[in-house]
Amino acid sequence: MGHLSTHVLDTAHGCPAAGMTVHLQQAQPDGAFHTRKSIQLNADGRADGPLLDAGQMQTGRWRLVFEVAAYFRARGLELPDPPFIDVVNLDFGIADVGAKYHVPLLVSPYSYSTYRGS
Template identity: 75%
Template sequence: MGQLSTHVLDTAHGRPAAGMAVTLQRLDTDGQAHTVREIRLNADGRGDGPLLDETAMAVGRWRLVFAVADYFRAQGVALPEPPFVDVVNLDFGIADASAKYHVPLLVSPWSYSTYRGS
């Protein structure tokens, strides 16, 4: 039963990135991005349910767009203009539509990292 989910942790404050805007896009063969879904993360820094469930999962290239600078500004963090980390575009592939893909993001105003979670 395939699904896609995400989770964002604010490493500058040591808490989930509640309220961050996240956009899921499908990338076609020529690199054009098509928005599939837009969400705001809940108090646990997650979406309410999967971004893609078993009926929507599809093999292909995908992008998660995380509105990092907007999130930190809303937390009262003074950022330079332009911010060092503004929007994180994370391109990844789904090779098996029946598998679970979890894409965590650890983020601060100055850095980010990601991995394929479980």
């Protein structure tokens, strides 16, 4: 059964991004995004459960918003104002509601990368 999950690794410190705030947004017909859920990542840098479970999965355009600068500032890093990376807006599509979508983020104050995980 399908679901959506995420995981964030702090590559600057070599650890999970515990405490980072993440918002799940869904695209609306007018192109705007509506926030469906906001969470803080646990000690392993993950949500405590799926962002979308099998019954909530819907095809369409989605966005994960990762509050990167706020996370690094909370860790005590001095960042420039404005920071090089403030938030990461990661737009992706769900085409198959029966599939597992895992969206990891590897992040530092100056770079990030992502992929579709398993």
